[in-house]
Amino acid sequence: MNQEEAGVSVENKPPIEKHEKKKHNFSKDQLLTFVRVRFPGHVKSYPFLIGKKNLHYGEKVVAMSDRGMAVGYINSFPYEVKFEEKMLPVRSISKSATDDDVKEQVENYKKEKEAEILAKRLINKHNLSMNLTHVEFTQFGKKCVFYFTAPARVDFRNLVKDLVSELKIRIELRQISVRDRAAAVGGIGSCGRQLCCSSFLEKYGQVNLRMAKAQDLSINFDKLNGVCGQIKCCIKYEDEVYAEKKKKLPKDGSLVTCKNGDQGKVLKTHIIIECFDLMTDKGVRKRYNFDQLLERNAKFKMPGINEFEHISDETGTVIGFEEFKVQKADTLKSELKEIEEKEKGFSDSVFQELFETTSIKDNLLS
Numbered sequence: 593m594n595q596e597e598a599g600v601s602v603e604n605k606p607p608i609e610k611h612e613k614k615k616h617n618f619s620k621d622q623l624l625t626f627v628r629v630r631f632p633g634h635v636k637s638y639p640f641l642i643g644k645k646n647l648h649y650g651e652k653v654v655a656m657s658d659r660g661m662a663v664g665y666i667n668s669f670p671y672e673v674k675f676e677e678k679m680l681p682v683r684s685i686s687k688s689a690t691d692d693d694v695k696e697q698v699e700n701y702k703k704e705k706e707a708e709i710l711a712k713r714l715i716n717k718h719n720l721s722m723n724l725t726h727v728e729f730t731q732f733g734k735k736c737v738f739y740f741t742a743p744a745r746v747d748f749r750n751l752v753k754d755l756v757s758e759l760k761i762r763i764e765l766r767q768i769s770v771r772d773r774a775a776a777v778g779g780i781g782s783c784g785r786q787l788c789c790s791s792f793l794e795k796y797g798q799v800n801l802r803m804a805k806a807q808d809l810s811i812n813f814d815k816l817n818g819v820c821g822q823i824k825c826c827i828k829y830e831d832e833v834y835a836e837k838k839k840k841l842p843k844d845g846s847l848v849t850c851k852n853g854d855q856g857k858v859l860k861t862h863i864i865i866e867c868f869d870l871m872t873d874k875g876v877r878k879r880y881n882f883d884q885l886l887e888r889n890a891k892f893k894m895p896g897i898n899e900f901e902h903i904s905d906e907t908g909t910v911i912g913f914e915e916f917k918v919q920k921a922d923t924l925k926s927e928l929k930e931i932e933e934k935e936k937g938f939s940d941s942v943f944q945e946l947f948e949t950t951s952i953k954d955n956l957l958s
Contacts, residue, residue, distance in 0.1 A: 616808065618675040618682070628668035630696075631657045636794060637667050641684040652689035656670075660730060663689045663697040667792060700729055707759060711738050714754050722746045725773040735762040741770055771797045774820035781818060781826075788825050799828045807834050808863060837863050840882040847894055848882055849887040852911065857894050867910055875900035881912035 618624065627647060630637040640655055647653065651666050673679070689697075705941055708727045715722060722742040729736055736759060740746075748765050755763045768776070775789040775796065789796040799938055804816055818824040841861045842848045848870065856872035860925050866882040897903075 599735070620675060622675040624675050624682070625670050625672055627666050627670050627685075629653060629655050629664040629665040630667045631655075631662050632701075641682050643684070645685065647685065647688070652694065654686045654689050654693050656683060656686070661686065663693050663905045670789050700733075703733075704729060707736055707738075710758055711751075711755060714751055714758075718748075719755075720746055720748060720751060722748070725768065726777055732934045733761075735764065737764045737766055739766050739768050739773070739776065741773055742767060769797075769951070770820045771822055779819045781824075783826075787819065789820075793825060796825045797822070799825055800824050803827050804829045806831065806838065834863055837866055838953075840885075841868050842864055842885060842888050846888065847886060847890045847892065848885060848893075849890040851886045852884070852912075854878065855890060855894075856890055865910075867909055867913075871897075871903075875903045877903065877905045877907055879907040879910050881910055881916050881924075883916055884912040 605756055625644075626639045627642050629640050630635040638657070647666055647670075649666055652662055652663055653666060654661060656662075657664065675682075694916055704727045707729075708724060711724055711727065715724060722740045723741045725741060727736065727738050736755075738755070746767075752763050752765060771789065774787055775793075778790040781787050784797070801811070801816075801823065804811065804823065807827070807830065809816065809827075816823050816827070838861075841863065842858045844858055844861055844890050846858050847855070848858055850870070854870065854872050856870040856878075859869040859871050859877065861868045867879055868882070869877060869879050869886075871877050873892070875895075
């Protein structure tokens with residue numbers, strides 16, 4: 593596993609002090625064990641060195657975030673990465689969170705809610721077009737960050753002045769996207785599970801309507817959109833599979849020639865089962881397995897639908913499927929046989945090395 597796959601990169605690590613020196617005791621290519629820790633209200637998780645600590649997925653820990661020492665939870669299993677200079681500085685988990693640590697975190701949460709109520713009241717007072725999502729105290733309570741979404745730029749200078757006069761600390765207002773809001777706040781998706789963006793996804797939002805159309809999904813935004821109001825990130829999970837399957841099939845409406853000599857117009861493709869329905873030039877509707885396709889974009893004259901005296905439907909049988917199934921079974925058997933022979937050769941060599949004999953057969957005969 594390399595650094596990009598493991599998520600150990602400069603961009604994903606918590607920001608550090610400018611004067612922090614890059615001193616370390618790690619050697620090049622040394623294997624380091626990391627876990628990823630997510631802090632409440634953070635959009636992303638961060639890698640932390642655990643060494644030989646016995647920590648579990650979901651366990652609450654105390655670690656240094658960019659907002660100061662905070663309680664977070666482990667949201668990955670341990671993984672190993674070879675050390676490189678660009679990984680510096682490497683952060684480590686301070687300890688497992690105790691009841692006192694969790695209690696202190698709850699107290700901070702109460703303060704953040706009080707600040708949120710105050711900010712919403714002042715936003716209404718100034719009649720600003722912005723939606724406050726959540727509030728965080730950073731730098732050990734010396735700074736308060738207010739996160740919000742808005743359709744356009746917002747002049748909140750007067751709001752900042754009122755917040756500073758009320759809270760007597762440094763104030764920062766940060767505009768985020770609706771996806772960032774869902775990732776930071778969290779929630780439950782339509783599948784009944786925790787949101788992907790707030791649990792394990794490091795990069796999210798790289799999804800579009802084209803992916804939904806490629807999967808033949810109904811363009812119903814009530815079902816396509818997630819809790820953030822945008823297209824669900826999970827639609828991307830199967831996009832690669834659908835793209836590979838579609839390469840095997842002809843396009844809807846195209847003229848094709850099949851291996852059995854049938855010619856016609858493609859009425860519909862069934863991506864999951866890798867079949868396509870064809871209206872032949874004889875007026876028969878048939879269903880073919882993808883491997884029965886001989887020629888795409890064939891050049892012949894296709895009669896109009898009204899030119900047929902009658903149309904029959906024979907889509908109950910998939911032409912070529914049984915032959916394809918037998919061929920796949922034979923291929924699988926040959927692959928398994930090859931694997932067994934390799935395993936047998938490996939076991940023979942191991943026994944030969946152990947017992948210092950020329951072969952297992954000679955050993956058995958003696």
